[in-house]
Amino acid sequence: MEFWLSFNNGEEKLRLPVPPSSFEMQTGSTNTTVNLNDVGEINLIGKRRLKAISLASYFPIQDDGLCQYRDFPKPQKCVEMIEKWRDSGRPIRLIITGDSLTINEAMAIESFNYSQKHGPQDIYYSLELKEYRFLNFKATESASNALLKKIVGDTRPTEKEPNKTYTVRAGDTLLTIAKSQYGDTSKKDKLMEKNGIVDENQLPPGKVLVL
Known part of the structure; x- marks a missing residue:
């Protein structure tokens, strides 16, 4: 089984010289347990959680x-590569083939820890990774706006649908009539x-206006 880490669409790659003896890909769902008086506990199935691996x-x-394989990078070089990728603020790609x-x-990269032991200058490490999801920000923004409108309502001013005619009353002005009939002075x-x-x-009061 081969373990590869790559960065920037494969511009930089690191094949782990000594593969981990085992690994576990953790995944799950954001389920919510709700207690209903007449039913008891029910489980609301949510969306999938981010995958994680150590x-x-x-x-x-x-x-x-x-x-x-032969001609693998020196331990210090491997550490420097992973630290650079971590500090870039960008995701890497994990490829495991078997x-x-x-x-x-x-x-x-959630965490990267390393140490040395007595004897050879090997560097022992642990690497914790969590799935990175690429977002379509345009679609996400549209969905967020739709949700916001659903919660608080659409606050944009809307033009009123006027009556076909209006009879002028005492004290009316064109401004007040436009406001009451169109919602817009x-x-x-x-x-x-x-x-x-x-x-x-x-x-004059009693004059009939066409709207």
Whole structure:
């Protein structure tokens, strides 16, 4: 089984010289347990959680018989590569290939710990990775806006559907009529044009305006 880490669409790659003896890909769902008075506990199935995996092995200073290939990078070089990728703020890709299993996942480096022991200058490490999801921000923003409108309502001003006519009352002005009938005082000019009004102050009560 081969373990590969790659960065920036394969621009930089690291094949682990000594593969981890085992690994476990952790996954699950964001389920929620709710207690209903008449029913008891029910389980609401949520979306899938991010996958997570822990790898542990060592970077050998020389071939000790457990290395999968020759001419592997020095331990210090391996550490520097992983630290650079971690500090870039960008995801890496984990590729695991075997006879019965293939894993190819974009991952974020959650933690990277390493140490040395007495004896050879091998560097022992543990690497914790968590799945990285690439988001379509345009689609995400549209979904967020739709959810916000559902919660608080659409706050954009909407034009009212006016009646076909309006009978002027005492105290009415073109501004107040435009506001009450259209929801927009700027429609005053529309009223004047439709009704042939030259002087906006000439609004005798009882006059019927076409809207």
